[in-house]
Amino acid sequence: MSDGYRNRTNNAVLMKDDVGKAKPTVYSLPHEGHAYGRSEPADVEGAREVTMHWAAHVPRPKMGPETQDFRKLNRAAAKSGVRHAKDLAEFRKGVDIKLIPSGPSGCLPKVIPSDVIPSFAYGQKSRPSTPIAHVVGNTYAMEYEEVMEKGYRALEQDKLVYSKTKIKLTKAAKDRIVAARSRNMMEMLNEAPKEPFKLSKFKKVTARIVLPGLSKASSMPNIRAYAQPEAMSAAEMDTADYDDY
Helix, strand or coil: CCHHHHHHHCCCCCCCCCCCCCCCCCCCCCCCCCCCCCCCCCCCCCHHHHHHCCCCCCCCCCCCCCCECHHHHHHHHHHCCCCCHHHHHHHHHHCCCECCCCCCCCCCCCCCHHHHCCCCCCCCCCCCCCCHHHHHCCHHHHHHHHHHHHHHHHHHHHHHCCCCCCCCCCHHHHHHHHHHHHHHHHHHHHCCCCCCCCCHHHCCCCCCCCCCCHHHCCCHHHHHHHHCCCCCCHHHHHHCCHHHC
16 A cells, blocks of 8 residues: 555554654644634733732721611511511511620720831831941041041140149148158168178188289288288288199
8 A cells, every 4th residue: 555545545544654753644634823722811910910919908897887786686586486588588677776886895905106106116226237338438547547637736736835744742742751851861871781691601711812913912901901801911922822722
């Protein structure tokens, strides 16, 4: 059976398809741009209107003085022997029982600040935001430099007009100063010269070193008298053997 015959028969079973392709249709279909299905009319509110607009809640209107009390009407109808809804409608036409508004239950609502001042804000006030413009513009550094410059100018002016400040002492302060000075002077006069500290075993040790030629010095008698009271004479010192010391 040839391919042409299969296409002419319009039999879905005999139609031959290519590998990787769908079978050609045997029905007379509309053009390729045709959309199948039913076209629904567009909604008045799309996704943008629903998500970008908020519908505020509208509370139910409160019952006014013309509202009837249906509970009392039903009780009165039951006492009058009304058994059907039709009889109840006729009964309501002739009986009018108004609803008495009930008073507030419990404690009265407290008045909060936002009820009196709409712009009132609750919570603890946080610190103000950092002025980035002043930080980047180096405003604080320039202000500090101006303050420092004024301080230096004021210091220079003070130095130009500076004068010694004389401290005026009271009579009691003068007396204390004079007494302290006199006391220090008396201590200096009465204080005996202190003997240098020396161990007891070295107090009686005399000098043993005698350098050659010192006997001819003009200060030798004073040195000998201070260092060795029982010193040898100059002749004995000259004849002494230096190696023995």
